[in-house]
Amino acid sequence: MNIKNIGEQKHIALIAHDNRKNDLLKWVKKHTSLLSRHFLCGTGTTAKMIATETLLPVRAYESGPLGGDQQISAAIVDGKVDFMVFFWDPLTSQPHDPDVKALLRIAVLYDIPVAMNVSTADFLLKSSMMEKEYIR
Numbered sequence: 001m002n003i004k005n006i007g008e009q010k011h012i013a014l015i016a017h018d019n020r021k022n023d024l025l026k027w028v029k030k031h032t033s034l035l036s037r038h039f040l041c042g043t044g045t046t047a048k049m050i051a052t053e054t055l056l057p058v059r060a061y062e063s064g065p066l067g068g069d070q071q072i073s074a075a076i077v078d079g080k081v082d083f084m085v086f087f088w089d090p091l092t093s094q095p096h097d098p099d100v101k102a103l104l105r106i107a108v109l110y111d112i113p114v115a116m117n118v119s120t121a122d123f124l125l126k127s128s129m130m131e132k133e134y135i136r
């Protein structure tokens with residue numbers, strides 16, 4: 001895995017499609033204290049929802065269908081994302097599906113850990129890259 005800065009602040013991208021936003025919000029609320037020690041960003045609606053509901057600072061890119069996925073892709077290419085939690089919707093087609101696919105492709109290409117559901121997101125937080133903080 002392409003993990004830099006073990007034990008240091010990480011850049012975490014948070015993204016969810018509409019039908020998965022509640023799952024992501026619940027996950028963020030469960031880990032607010034840990035996540036508050038890192039730099040968070042996300043696509044527009046997701047980022048604003050998390051910031052409003054948790055008071056965590058979350059840098060908001062454009063909304064996904066308006067280019068936000070592409071902006072997160074660019075941030076990955078620029079080395080500004082250490083890992084991504086992307087709860088995409090497996091049951092609904094998206095108008096910007098090519099952007100979603102491109103984002104997932106870039107994340108694979110740049111070896112960015114990606115969690116697409118709650119159990120993987122939990123696993124990522126419990127993994128060695130955050131172990132010190134997790135057990136604190």
Ligand SMILES: O=C(CO)COP(=O)(O)O
Pocket residue numbers: 015016017018042043044045046047062063064065068069100
């Ligand atoms: O569509 C998205 C990801 O593909 C998410 O966008 P929003 O966070 O703006 O809803």
